[in-house]
Amino acid sequence: MSNVVETVKQVVEPILEKHSFYLFDVEFVKENKSWxxxxxxxxxxxxxxxxxVLVSDELSEKLDAMDPDPxxxxxxxxVSSPGAERPLRNDAELKQAIGEYIHVSLYQNLNGNKTFEGxxxxxxxDKLVLQNDKWGKQDTLEVPRNLIAKARLAIQF
Structure with missing residues (x-):
């Protein structure tokens, strides 16, 4: 079904650009008996x-008008937001998250921990630099990129 995903990406991109939004992801999946x-x-x-709602209405209209039906x-x-704690999947998303509070999971321990937030x-x-005043004396931490298993935005409490 990657043809559907690629077609939808091509159709939705101009809609998003018009409204200064950007595309995070598209998926076309079957769950139980429904697509x-x-x-x-x-x-x-x-x-x-x-x-x-705006994007849903415009995208629906564009897809319905296509012949043959994609x-x-x-x-x-x-149509939704990727969420407040969405994954940071690549360098572009990490760069966009500079200044944001994030959660990082590691493949192995660093300073006795496998997870950090800051x-x-x-x-x-080679590395990410995180800052968190809850760490005490060491308020910044350099995390080697090769140790990072996952990174995502996080909600700061």
Whole structure:
């Protein structure tokens, strides 16, 4: 079903550009007996429900007007935010998260821990620099990139 995903990406990109949103992901999946087309969008400052409705309406209209129909089977269209704790999957997403509070899971221990949270201060090819005043004397930590299993945005409590 990658043809569906690629077609939807091509159709939704101009809609998102027009509204200064960006595409986080598209998935077309079958769950039980139903198909779901999920489009995850975002913008600086976060997506609202009204933003999702706007994109859903415009995308639905564009897809319905296409001939031949790029998605011949019945499906549910869902447009949403990727979430407050969305994954940071690549360098571009990590760079965009500079200044944000993130959670990092490691493949092996660093300073006795495999998970860290803090504000992402910087990154380069070799390391991320996190800052967190709850760590006591050491308020910044350099995390080697080769130790990072997963990174995601986090909610600071």
């Amino acid at each position: 779901y087309l999920r489009v995850y969008i975002d913008k600086k400052g976060g997506i609202t429900i009204d933003d999702c 998605i011949p089977q019945a499906y549910f269209l869902e 504000t992402l201060k910087s990154l380069d090819d």
